Amino acid sequence: MDVERFRADAHQLVDWVASYLETVGRHPVLAQVDPGWVRAQLPSHPPESPEPFAGILADVDRIILPGVTHWQSPGFFGYFPANSSGPAILGDLLSAGLGVQGMLWSTSPACTELETHVLDWLVEICGLPAAFRSDSAGGGVIQGSASEANLIAVLAARESATHFASDRHGTGGDLIAYTSVHGHSSIEKAVRIAGLGSRQLRLLPVDSGFAMNAKALADQIAVDRADGLTPCIVVATLGTTSTTAVDPLRAIGEICREEGIWFHVDGAYAGSAAVLPEMRKWFDGLELADSYCFDPHKWLLTNFDCTAFYVTDRQKLIRALTVIPEYLRNAATESGAVIDYRDWQVPLGRRFRALKLWFVIRQFGVAGLRQHVRRHIELAATLAGWIESDPGYEVVAPHPFGLVCFRRKGGDEVNQQILDGLNRSGDFFLTHTRLDDQLTIRVAVGSPQTTLDDLERLWEAVREIAGPRSGTQVEQGAHHRGGGTP
Ligand code: PLP
Numbered sequence: 218m219d220v221e222r223f224r225a226d227a228h229q230l231v232d233w234v235a236s237y238l239e240t241v242g243r244h245p246v247l248a249q250v251d252p253g254w255v256r257a258q259l260p261s262h263p264p265e266s267p268e269p270f271a272g273i274l275a276d277v278d279r280i281i282l283p284g285v286t287h288w289q290s291p292g293f294f295g296y297f298p299a300n301s302s303g304p305a306i307l308g309d310l311l312s313a314g315l316g317v318q319g320m321l322w323s324t325s326p327a328c329t330e331l332e333t334h335v336l337d338w339l340v341e342i343c344g345l346p347a348a349f350r351s352d353s354a355g356g357g358v359i360q361g362s363a364s365e366a367n368l369i370a371v372l373a374a375r376e377s378a379t380h381f382a383s384d385r386h387g388t389g390g391d392l393i394a395y396t397s398v399h400g401h402s403s404i405e406k407a408v409r410i411a412g413l414g415s416r417q418l419r420l421l422p423v424d425s426g427f428a429m430n431a432k433a434l435a436d437q438i439a440v441d442r443a444d445g446l447t448p449c450i451v452v453a454t455l456g457t458t459s460t461t462a463v464d465p466l467r468a469i470g471e472i473c474r475e476e477g478i479w480f481h482v483d484g485a486y487a488g489s490a491a492v493l494p495e496m497r498k499w500f501d502g503l504e505l506a507d508s509y510c511f512d513p514h515k516w517l518l519t520n521f522d523c524t525a526f527y528v529t530d531r532q533k534l535i536r537a538l539t540v541i542p543e544y545l546r547n548a549a550t551e552s553g554a555v556i557d558y559r560d561w562q563v564p565l566g567r568r569f570r571a572l573k574l575w576f577v578i579r580q581f582g583v584a585g586l587r588q589h590v591r592r593h594i595e596l597a598a599t600l601a602g603w604i605e606s607d608p609g610y611e612v613v614a615p616h617p618f619g620l621v622c623f624r625r626k627g628g629d630e631v632n633q634q635i636l637d638g639l640n641r642s643g644d645f646f647l648t649h650t651r652l653d654d655q656l657t658i659r660v661a662v663g664s665p666q667t668t669l670d671d672l673e674r675l676w677e678a679v680r681e682i683a684g685p686r687s688g689t690q691v692e693q694g695a696h697h698r699g700g701g702t703p
Pocket of ligand 1: 297361362363364365401403454456457458483484485486512524
């Protein structure tokens with residue numbers, strides 16, 4: 218493709234993306250197509266001759282857009298957010314434009330050094346333990362996802378527990394991993410990939426706020442030791458997927474220290490809240506962790522994929538993952554003066570992902586990041602207030618961050634009706650969980666474009682779909698736009 222053609226097409230595409238972001242709220246939030254619809258619109262065979270970009274872009278409108286669920290829509294309240302922003306889009310574009318592959322420092326020094334630098338910046342921005350900084354024995358790296366970060370933590374813990382035996386004969390036989398029943402599914406996947414097997418993962422009970430019971434952890438470790446097994450890693454969650462419960466990090470960390478067990482903290486979603494000094498209380502005890510991850514690609518305005526992963530002892534991680542073939546040997550690596558991030562992750566190759574994080578931090582500034590996260594926490598608290606003040610509904614879990622879990626009183630059926638009705642409306646998308654074996658609706662407030670108006674519309678729609686509850690007089694509209702409370 219000649220450069221002038223590229224320039225013209227690229228301008229057209231950037232215009233398209235800008236218009237999309239401007240109008241994203243006008244699309245039905247959830248893709249409206251049946252399974253197989255998208256493929257049915259596509260030709261069975263690839264084109265023999267080159268096609269003009271204008272035709273391809275027209276097909277994006279005709280075929281792709283109807284099959285897209287609009288994660289950036291102000292009405293998107295499902296799962297956890299997957300923030301996108303102008304600076305991050307441009308950072309990704311630049312990464313693709315440079316087209317570097319940063320597996321070694323020497324394959325593109327800027328790719329490695331910018332990554333090290335912005336991860337140190339994140340330590341400062343989030344008030345994380347100094348032991349995660351690159352000028353200590355630890356350091357940070359960008360992984361593709363929290364699932365990958367959880368896997369890396371399990372692999373490093375496994376090697377650490379077995380004195381780095383896998384370079385000789387393999388490991389995994391009697392090792393035990395621990396998390397709570399609300400730990401993310403990626404932890405079980407990581408344990409399986411690491412060769413421990415699901416039966417070597419202990420899912421510990423939680424307290425009434427859905428956080429790990431630390432006493433149950435200590436008891437289980439004692440039982441496993443008595444059975445001749447080797448506790449290897451505890452994964453605590455800072456903001457569980459179902460409810461954003463925070464496991465008691467300090468109590469768990471102290472048990473791990475005493476027992477000599479690797480302590481990993483999964484802060485995939487809620488970790489971004491640490492940009493706010495007033496939220497740091499939730500991170501108490503993080504300094505006891507051997508490793509930690511959180512996802513700027515969830516709630517910190519940085520397009521997927523960008524997980525910040527930190528360790529306090531980088532040598533353990535590197536020792537667990539290094540294999541050096543002759544064809545990758547080079548003077549910089551041999552000097553010991555550089556970081557080669559290929560030794561900190563599963564794949565060899567890596568994109569220049571630090572660019573988007575750098576753009577985001579610089580273009581929003583720390584103040585902008587704080588404003589973004591604080592606004593969502595305030596919106597979620599407002600919504601929770603409306604729900605709590607309606608006798609027909611209950612907020613069923615603490616909501617320290619941007620997620621509110623609630624139920625209409627009266628059983629699963631009416632809650633399923635509400636969920637289906639909202640998702641069919643095209644105006645919203647929400648997902649659910651089960652708490653105490655009851656269907657629970659989750660509202661994850663986190664799209665950059667979501668406003669108080671959107672929450673008002675949502676709350677109104679919930680009550681309209683549910684209708685008045687038999688036996689209880691629910692005052693329609695009583696909580697809308699009256700006094701200081703909408
Ligand atoms: N850990 C927790 C607590 C999560 O909530 C999630 C996803 O929501 C993950 C891990 C997996 O995140 P990723 O998509 O980055 O792998």
